Amino acid sequence: MEKDQHLNDSISNVQKQESSKTYADDVSFMSDYIDVIQLTDASNQSKVALSAALQGRVMTSSAFGAKGRSYGWINRELFASRDTLDHINVFGGEERFWLGPEGGQYSIFFKKGTEFTLDDWYAPRLIDLESFDVKSVSSNKAVFTKEASLVNYSGFKFDMGIEREISILSKTELQKALGLASLADDIKTVAYQTKNTMTNLGNTDWEKETGLLSMWMLGMFNHSPHTTILIPFIQGNESELGQVVNDNYFGKVPTDRLVVKEGVIYFKGDGEYRSKIGLSPKRAKSIAGSYDSENGVLTILKYNKPEGVTDYVNSMWELQDKPFEGDVINAYNDGAPEPGADPLGPFYELETSSPALDLKVGERQTHVQLTCHIEGDAESLNPIIKALFGVTVEDVTNAFH
Template structure:
């Protein structure tokens, strides 16, 4: 019987085992989170004025969290303190625990590689079953540290080399390059194509992520391709709503508006789809995931935290995708290059009586499938913005960037 496990977020795959690691993932402000993390791992802090981001080399150069006020400001990344505090375990210590499959450190932007499932999966070894017991996060995006090769006050560059084997037995020798750059207000405004009111507070950063074919064979669609996959984990709230604008048009021409069946269809009280945009709850109370295809994508996704009056924006470099986007479903796939380019995940209890993993919510983007000749490179650039201010000021940005008013966002699930 064909398994209908529509799972593209490895983090969600382990929700049901949360009780094994506990759920005390509370964080303070940015300064509190950085102080905590520095007790357990190396943290690189990039700063421009009061804006700052905290990056962890040991965790693949991931942005753990960020703020617009380095001393007193909020911490935007979800931090899994129990796992960070515990650190890496021996093979014997990992038995029967989540760390057999993944170390869930948290962090608001991390470097990953796809696909997760399917005949070209990176998370299943050849000959295994597409079942959780056989699912394992590759060490390169789980336990291996990236080397910090250069740093300035506002940027840090990391490098790493690895070899991967996919489910079909294809071998990939990969060079990874990742640069995290903190953007100033002028750079951020230019990238978004907007004017920013001087009263707004913002932290913005851009990551340049590259994979290079370091082997002697061309990466072939017939034996599997890789993609760069960026995932961000944010703190949820009852008043946080994800907003993703998309191209309107017929499904015959552009395909399905929204893929909302990753964990079973998302109910109307958590997802509202209009002709050119969607609203999705980021409250961390119900597990669900949605995706937008490349044909529909406008290259942007966002969320609004009405309680904190914070507009969150994620953009990426849209580029040609002659080989499509990798598909991560846990099954042998009829269309292995029909995956989504933007995703959002909302954490929550997978079943009655079972605690959520975080809770948290995610915004994710992916690069095209990389059919690279030896020495060739695929680049995926993602930018993240957290903007705080009055609703009058933020409404102007929301209308321009997300195609909707703040009032519409706040009222999306009250109708």
């Protein structure tokens, strides 16, 4: 009996190792299909893999060098097929440059006159399959550019310039960026910042009456049964600030998967139930994150949220009464879209958006996002979670109990 148990444990450990790809594994795999640009810090432990072919996307990263855990979710099946799909190509990656709005009368995913259904929904090639130009590359920074045009549902044409600068941060730089007193020696980190700039290259100002765009950063991360997304929010009366969380994207999220407590929203990132939430600019702070208690991984997103700005594009799939009352932070948990169907991944997502871009001719605006992964034991991570989110490791792990 004891021997059988030992054998089962060994098999389980092998399966766990096989399912937990290293950074080197993922980079080696992707290199068969796309050119991979790698950034590293001076320690050679923090690593970030980028792809110009996929819009300067951050594909994955590691805090432990080549053999460390690969944080970004990679759709190996789609890469290996060497095929492309009509509606969207979900190659994965832990931070991709995207544009909104997705739905509504100013959508760039639906053509004029079509229905707001999946059959008529198409991701623009610009943010799905087109490559960005490489402007410059060094050991710790890469800059990508693109000039393009898009027409929205209402027929307005946007002529735009895009620049995406990605830089890797040292542990000391991360500590400063997060405003932390210290980062313990026994924890490992990888952090990168993206500066995403849009310029109106056309001859017409971008105005609400004809629709506006937003820059939208989406990160696909590897899920686990013990991953909890945590998003702090601004507390106050609903009459003044509106609802705390929008959970109507794919139907109401069950209460065993979404919990709102004093100042913090907890949302499961286990890849087992398709659901999405969002926070309005009146409720969102400038930070969101997740904690995988099994693997000791804290993921943090921080972005530049402009003070007092409330116009964000609305991506709901309908003709909208309020097209500029959208969300600034979103989180998505993948799962089967219907019983018996396969999930997209599974994975979970953390997302932030810029305000609606009402740019005059020649004007530009920048959306800055910092993404970091911090690995360590609960004792080391607890002070960081407490400082940034106002809760403890115990609060997070017991959120759904």
